[in-house]
Amino acid sequence: MPGLLLDTLRGAQLDQRPLWLMRQAGRYLPEYRALRAEKGGFLALVYDTDAAAEITLQPIDRFGFDGAILFSDILIVPYAMGQDLQFLAGEGPRLSPRLVDHALESLVSVPERLSPIYETVRKVRSKLTVDKTMLGFAGSPWTVATYMTAGEGSRDQHETRAMAYRDPTAFGAIIEAIVGVTVEYLCGQIEAGAEAVQLFDSWAGTLSPAQFERWVIAPNAAIVAAVKKRHPETPIIGFPKGAGEKLPAYARETGVDAVGIDETIDPIWAAHSLPPGMPVQGNLDPLLLLAGGVEQDEQTRRVLEAFADRPHVFNLGHGIGQFTPIAHVEQLLATVREWRR
Incomplete structure (x- = not known):
């Protein structure tokens, strides 16, 4: 039987809210830091x-969250497209060659770089209980393109x-190539055991409305349509961080099953502005979880109450x-688990 998270993403209006956190598998956990020290770089x-x-x-072992989000990175797609990928200590990821200086055609694809990610999905799904949802993900084309272009x-x-303004034809070719690889990547994750997937568009908020339609909504709609054609039962969550007032158009036009909202969005506005019955995900400020205290409890309940009349997955407005x-995460978990619609 599907678990609380998968049911909610499929549109069920349940009294209890599922909970998972973006970037929940990461550096705030001492067990992660220990394993990274043993194994090496990211x-x-x-x-x-x-x-x-x-x-x-x-x-999942520590907190019992309702979903396990694949440990990977959105830049695996450009890595498979042929760019070199490095994670430099204290500086973040670097891709080369930069497509602002080099033609897309200069890249030689390495699709086998995706295969180990599918194997990770298979291994995790085999160890999860049936009530926990395996979540896959990919970066959305605009965000991935920003890294591929600038490095x-x-x-x-x-x-x-x-x-994108200067040479929309060349930039459009980059976006189209990312769309194609992302469709295969997400379908590969689903076929390996992912039961829902999320499209992360971390830099969507930097675009004008017309550019947002062209470089965020249209490419994501193409991905959703292609993945749905092959896997119609798999929920797709769209997360256009920073979309603001453009969020309802994104929710209507991309075809996603659920929409994630960041911490800058008023949840009451979102509850009234998004399509009726559409599942939403979010949107506690990650810095509030860092601070903790009474304010964390109050704002957690405010988010829960704002979305009481539609399917809602509790999450942060971005990564933890x-x-x-750890105590603040436990406090959050207790507050969400105790709440009832």
């Missing part, structure tokens, strides 16, 4: 399928945005911070 962990499966399961992350994605105290 990319080495991702490609060690036993270690990646263990990390994916760590927050690294930036605050305003100025090089990528400028390229590495310095978040």
Whole structure:
């Protein structure tokens, strides 16, 4: 039987709310830090399928969350497309060659770089109980393209945005290529055992409305349609961070089954503005979870109450911070588990 999370993503309005946290398998957990110290760098962990499966399961073993989110990274897609990927200590990921300087055609794809990720999914699903949902994911084309174009992350994605204006044909080819690989990647995860998948668009908030329609909504709609054609029963969560007032259009036009909302969105506004009956996910501020206390409890309940009349997956507005105290996560879990509609 499906668990609480999968039922909710499929549109069931349940009295209890499922809970998982973005980036829940990570640096705030002492068991993760110990394993990383033993095994080495981030990319080495991702490609060690036993270690990646263990990390994916760590927050389930400790907290009993309703979903296990695959331990991997959104930049596995450009890595499979032929860019070199490095994670530099204190600096973050680097991709080369940068597509602002090199043609997309210069890349030689390495699709076998996706295979170990599928093996991790298989290993995790084999160890999860039936009431826990295995969550796969990929980066959305716009966000992935920002890294592929500039070679690294930036605050305003100025090089990528400028390229999209200057040469929309070349940039559109990059987006189209990402869409194609992402469809295969998500379907591969589903076929390996993922029961729901999430599209992360971490930099969606930097775009104007017209650019948002072109580079966020349209590519995500293409991915959703292609994945749904092959796996119609698998829920897809769309998470366009920073979308703001463009969120209802994203929810209507992309075809996603559920929409994630970040901490800057008023949950009461979202509850009234999003399509009726659509499951939502979010949206406690990760910094509030870092701070804890009475305010954390009050705001947790505010989010729960705001979405009381529609299917709701409790989550943060973005990833959990590495310095978040374990006790605060336990406090959050208790508050959500005690709440009833």
